[in-house]
Amino acid sequence: xxxxxxxALIFHTIFVIxxxxxxLVVCLVAFTPEGFLSLPTNGFSLxxxxxxxxxxxxxxxxxxxxxxxxxxxxxALLFAVPAALAIARYRxxxxxxxxxxxLSPLMIPHVVLGIAFLRFFTSAGLGGSFAALIIAHVIIVxxxxxxxxxxxxxxxxxxxxxxxxxxxxxxWTLFRRVTLPLILPGVISGWALAFIQSFDDLTxxxxxxxxxxxxxxxxxxxxxxxxxxxxxxxxxxxxIAITMTALILLDRFYGLDRVLAGKGDTGR
Amino acid sequence: xSAAAEERSARTPWALTxxxxxxxxxxxxxxxxxxxxxxxxDWGQYKGIExxxxxKNWHEIATDPYYAEMFWRxxxxxxxxxxxxxLLGAPEAYILNRMSGRWKSFFLLVILGPLLISVVxxxxxxxxxxxxxxxxxNKLLMSLxxxxxxxxxxxxxxxxxxxxxxxxxxxxxxxxxxxxxRLDPQIENAAMSLGAGPVTIIRRIIMPQIMPGVLSGxxxxxxxxxxxxxxxxxxxxxxxxxxxxxxxxxxxNTLNWPLxxxxxxxxxVALVLIVxxxxxxxxxxxxxxxx
Numbered sequence: 001x002x003x004x005x006x007x008a009l010i011f012h013t014i015f016v017i018x019x020x021x022x023x024l025v026v027c028l029v030a031f032t033p034e035g036f037l038s039l040p041t042n043g044f045s046l047x048x049x050x051x052x053x054x055x056x057x058x059x060x061x062x063x064x065x066x067x068x069x070x071x072x073x074x075x076a077l078l079f080a081v082p083a084a085l086a087i088a089r090y091r092x093x094x095x096x097x098x099x100x101x102x103l104s105p106l107m108i109p110h111v112v113l114g115i116a117f118l119r120f121f122t123s124a125g126l127g128g129s130f131a132a133l134i135i136a137h138v139i140i141v142x143x144x145x146x147x148x149x150x151x152x153x154x155x156x157x158x159x160x161x162x163x164x165x166x167x168x169x170x171x172w173t174l175f176r177r178v179t180l181p182l183i184l185p186g187v188i189s190g191w192a193l194a195f196i197q198s199f200d201d202l203t204x205x206x207x208x209x210x211x212x213x214x215x216x217x218x219x220x221x222x223x224x225x226x227x228x229x230x231x232x233x234x235x236x237x238x239x240i241a242i243t244m245t246a247l248i249l250l251d252r253f254y255g256l257d258r259v260l261a262g263k264g265d266t267g268r
Numbered sequence: 269x270s271a272a273a274e275e276r277s278a279r280t281p282w283a284l285t286x287x288x289x290x291x292x293x294x295x296x297x298x299x300x301x302x303x304x305x306x307x308x309x310d311w312g313q314y315k316g317i318e319x320x321x322x323x324k325n326w327h328e329i330a331t332d333p334y335y336a337e338m339f340w341r342x343x344x345x346x347x348x349x350x351x352x353x354x355l356l357g358a359p360e361a362y363i364l365n366r367m368s369g370r371w372k373s374f375f376l377l378v379i380l381g382p383l384l385i386s387v388v389x390x391x392x393x394x395x396x397x398x399x400x401x402x403x404x405x406n407k408l409l410m411s412l413x414x415x416x417x418x419x420x421x422x423x424x425x426x427x428x429x430x431x432x433x434x435x436x437x438x439x440x441x442x443x444x445x446x447x448x449x450r451l452d453p454q455i456e457n458a459a460m461s462l463g464a465g466p467v468t469i470i471r472r473i474i475m476p477q478i479m480p481g482v483l484s485g486x487x488x489x490x491x492x493x494x495x496x497x498x499x500x501x502x503x504x505x506x507x508x509x510x511x512x513x514x515x516x517x518x519x520x521n522t523l524n525w526p527l528x529x530x531x532x533x534x535x536x537v538a539l540v541l542i543v544x545x546x547x548x549x550x551x552x553x554x555x556x557x558x559x
Contacts, residue, residue, distance in 0.1 A: 005466075008363045012375075015360045019379055022393025022434060025404070029396060037396065079288040086284035090277075098285055101292055107543065109495030111512040112303070112536045115519060115529060119306055120299035139296050142288070200386045203497040203512065207519060217498075220388045224502055228395060236389035243385050251377060 023240060030237035032230050048234035058235055060212075061219035065199050068130070068215060072137035073145065073194035077187060079138070080145040085179070088153035103143045113140065114207030121208065128210025136208055140201060141194035148193060148254075152186020189254040196246055307530035317525055325530035335531070342510040342535075345428055345500070346493035350486045352433040357440030358482050362474065364441070365448045376445075383438040387498045394431040395502055398422045423505040431499050436492060440485040447481025480554040487546055491539050511535045 004012070025039075032038050033045035052058055080102075086092075087099055105113065113136070121132040156179075164178045180187070202217040209218045216239060223232050307325055310318040329335045364375055382390060397404050398421035406418035421427035451474070459473050497512040504510065509517070511531060518528030 004363050004366050008359075008366075011359060012363045015356065016375065016378060018434070019382060019437065022390055022397055022431075023382060023385060024393075025396050026389055026393045037399070079291055082284040083288040086281035090281035092278070092281045095281070098289065102288060105296070107491075107540070108300075109491070109512070109532075109535060109539060111495055111497050111515055112300075112532045115515060115532045116299035116303040117295075118519065119302050119525070119529070120295070123302070135295050138291070142292075196384050200384070202386075202388055203495075206497070206516065217386055217388050220386075220392075221498065221501070224388070224392060224395075228392070232392065233396070236386070236392055239386050239389055244381075247377075247381055247384055 026233050027237045027240060029230060030234040034230075037228065037230055037233075048230045049238075051231050052234055052238070055231070057214070058216070058219055061214050061216045064130070064213060065216040068133055068137055069195040069198040072134050072198050073141055073191045075134065076138045076142045076145040076194055077149070077191055080142055080149050080190070081180075081183075081187060084146055084149035084153050088150055088156075102146050105140050106143045110140065110201065110203035111207075114204040117204065118207045128208070128213055130213050133205065133208055133213055133215075136204060137198045137201070140204060141197045144193045144197055145190040148186045148190035149183060150186075152183040156182050185254060189250060192246060192250050192253075196243060200243070303529050304533050306526055307533045309526040311524050311526045325527045328527065329530055329534065338509050338514055339511060339534075339538075341425065341508075342494055342512075345425055345432065345510065346490050348425075348429045349432040349436060349493040350490045352429060353437050353440040353489050354482050354486055356433075357437050357485065358444045358478065361441045361444035361448060361481075362478070365445065379441055380438045382434075383442075387435055388502070390435055391431055391499045391502045394427070394434065394499075395422065398427055398503070422503065423508060425504075425508065427503045428500050428508070428510075431503050432493050432496060435496070435499055436489040439488045439492070440482075443485030443488065444478055444481040447478045451477050480550060483546070483550045483554075487543055487550075491543050494539060495535060 028039055029037060030048055031044040031046070032040045033042060033047060034040075083098075083102060087095060117132065117136045117139075118127070121127050121129070121136075124132075126132040160182065161174065161178055164174055169177065200217060201215075202221055205215050206218050206221060209215055214222070216235070220232055220235055220239075306317075308321050308323070310320050310322055310324060312318070360379070364372060364379070367375065398406075403418075403421065405421065406415075409415045410418065419426060421430065455477075456469055456473055459469050464472070495512055496510070497516065500508070500510045501513045501516070504513065512535070515528045515531045515535070518524045518531065522528075
């Protein structure tokens with residue numbers, strides 16, 4: 001195959017700079033020693049990171065986001081693992097329709113989901129509660145949990161299971177001792193990707209969160225609506241750092257291209 | 269297999285999917301149906317929501333030019349964003365694909381990674397870069413001599429399209445990238461050995477083969493842009509409304525839920541029709557590629 005010419009490399013360089021620039025500028029402004037938005041030209045300072053500690057609503061929102069992401073991804077997996085095993089192994093009537101239904105949250109705009117859940121949970125008397133947030137997040141992260149588990153279950157070597165069955169293992173023991181360990185990398189990556197999706201969601205959550213159950217993106221969004229100052233850049237820098245860590249771990253553990261291939265394709 | 273075992277294995281997949289199915293029916297399909305129903309209810313400043321069946325909200329959306337203008341703006345922004353991502357993302361995916369191993373995976377991480385970074389943080393970055401008339405972007409463009417006077421980015425559709433294109437770009441690169449993986453590099457070599465120049469190769473060999481990837485990327489980018497919330501809300505401000513931000517206002521500020529539900533239902537139906545329709549068109553047009 002031909003190599004990239006100089007024009008292609010110039011295009012590539014500009015493309016990468018534009019891709020990174022907004023993320024970089026947030027992280028740089030977060031280190032400003034000034035009291036206003038500016039690039040840190042006179043040395044770096046951590047003052048805006050320390051300021052976060054004076055804003056308990058950000059700290060609280062962080063814990064809400066963390067708990068919500070961890071729990072909803074876990075619950076989604078409890079539903080997704082059996083469903084993925086069924087879809088991967090059995091040919092039954094309605095299989096394609098079920099798979100399409102389970103992946104449909106990828107296709108439905110999150111603003112519509114937010115409205116639907118707001119209406120639903122308010123009627124059910126759960127408006128603004130943490131339980132409502134968990135259930136709603138289980139639905140939106142489900143496709144990601146399902147896809148990665150499904151990929152692992154489809155690629156699994158069934159002969160190991162057969163050997164276990166011939167040795168007398170069955171039911172729960174078979175699942176716990178043989179099947180689950182074999183699909184575990186897919187399950188863990190599914191959890192991680194689901195966590196990131198939940199941790200980052202704004203559009204749906206902004207409809208459901210009430211004071212006390214505001215997640216970090218919601219808190220940041222509401223803050224930005226009023227004013228943009230270095231505080232919100234330092235909070236963003238922390239969020240970016242957390243996501244980057246998860247991303248690098250995911251890449252080492254599973255391969256980012258495989259993870260993202262599951263995100264790019266909307267449910268076909 | 270005995271009859272009992274056969275019956276059991278026929279029931280197993282349903283037993284395994286039943287919990288998820290119940291969850292989806294209970295907390296996805298029912299809320300969606302409730303939202304569609306809500307759009308037919310009445311609302312008044314003092315009486316709140318009245319569960320009657322009327323077409324008031326739909327009539328208002330159909331006749332008030334404010335909504336036509338808002339939906340037209342929403343789709344105009346989505347179309348421009350899609351074009352921008354296709355024009356820049358497709359060549360970038362092609363360039364990436366020609367890089368050697370280590371650089372390829374490094375830059376793939378750099379370009380696709382932002383997909384997982386908070387949309388609020390990424391949009392905040394653009395708000396900082398645009399920042400009024402003497403923002404960094406304008407300073408840079410003016411010092412390069414590309415523009416004479418600063419372009420207003422904040423609170424304009426231009427700014428929304430630029431920021432949205434950045435947010436959506438990884439989806440396009442990913443989609444074209446997937447199409448490029450199916451492409452046989454020998455065809456390119458064969459064309460070269462037969463005397464085709466680089467332009468001819470791109471136009472006659474590469475383009476037709478990655479077109480399905482560009483189009484399916486375009487569908488993803490279009491539907492996500494048309495329903496985007498964070499970027500239009502932060503860059504567009506309070507006045508420049510798109511469908512998602514308008515629905516948000518109706519629900520959380522005006523509290524006219526039925527009208528907001530009608531806007532959301534219309535957005536959902538329009539997007540489903542556009543996505544399903546263009547998917548069918550692409551699959552028919554490029555049937556041989558998908559086979």
